[in-house]
Amino acid sequence: xxxxxxxxxxxxxxxxxxxxxxxxxxxxxxxxxxxxxxxxxxxxxxxxxxxxxxxxxxxxxxxxxxxxxxxxxxxxxxxxxxxxxxxxxxxxxxxxxxxxxxxxxxxxxxxxxxxxxxxxxxxxxxxxxxxxxxxxxxxxxxxxxxxx
Ligand code: BTN
Numbered sequence: 532x533x534x535x536x537x538x539x540x541x542x543x544x545x546x547x548x549x550x551x552x553x554x555x556x557x558x559x560x561x562x563x564x565x566x567x568x569x570x571x572x573x574x575x576x577x578x579x580x581x582x583x584x585x586x587x588x589x590x591x592x593x594x595x596x597x598x599x600x601x602x603x604x605x606x607x608x609x610x611x612x613x614x615x616x617x618x619x620x621x622x623x624x625x626x627x628x629x630x631x632x633x634x635x636x637x638x639x640x641x642x643x644x645x646x647x648x649x650x651x652x653x654x655x656x657x658x659x660x661x662x663x664x665x666x667x668x669x670x671x672x673x674x675x676x677x678x679x
Contacts, residue, residue: 555612556635556643558605561675564647570601570672579605585620591653591666597624603631613637626654631670645672 558581562570567588575581585601603618617632633647651666 554637554641554643556614556637558614558616558635558645562645562672563675564670564672566670568670569675572601572603575605579607579614579616581605581616581618583618587620587622590625591627591651592625594624599623605635628652643674645670647672 558572559575560572562572564570569586569588570583571585572581572583574583581603583601583603585599587596587599590596599620599622601618601620603616605616606614613634613636615632615634617630620629620631622628629649629651631647631649633645636644636646638644647670649668649670651668653664653666655661655664
């Protein structure tokens with residue numbers, strides 16, 4: 532009969548090694564998305580509250596683009612490796628607000644990737660135009676590597 536103990540030990544070690552090698556996704560740092568927008572997350576506290584700045588590559592307005600602040604929240608920052616998060620960008624150069632929600636993944640190559648969806652609310656003068664005031668979309672962010 533096959534001894535169960537060594538078999539269990541091997542299984543335990545294999546699972547342990549796999550668990551240890553899983554890279555955690557960390558929101559802090561510089562990110563670029565599929566539109567070419569840049570985002571920097573600078574602070575993240577123990578409660579998962581974070582802040583940073585956003586430089587969009589595009590705008591729905593004719594205004595000159597300026598760096599804008601962002602504030603967000605990440606779920607269980609000290610636990611599971613691929614957390615969900617949300618953040619708001621309060622645009623400095625327009626009357627609009629964007630909310631993003633997403634998840635921070637680590638792909639098969641160990642590369643971090645933020646899969647997000649967003650709602651961009653533009654200001655309209657008249658309630659009759661409310662129906663066309665919200666845009667929706669997706670953005671995928673990857674980490675901007677340090678330039679040597
Ligand atoms: C505005 O046009 O009023 C503010 C800028 C909005 C930029 C949007 S937010 C969603 C999408 N993702 C980006 O990186 N930029 C656009």
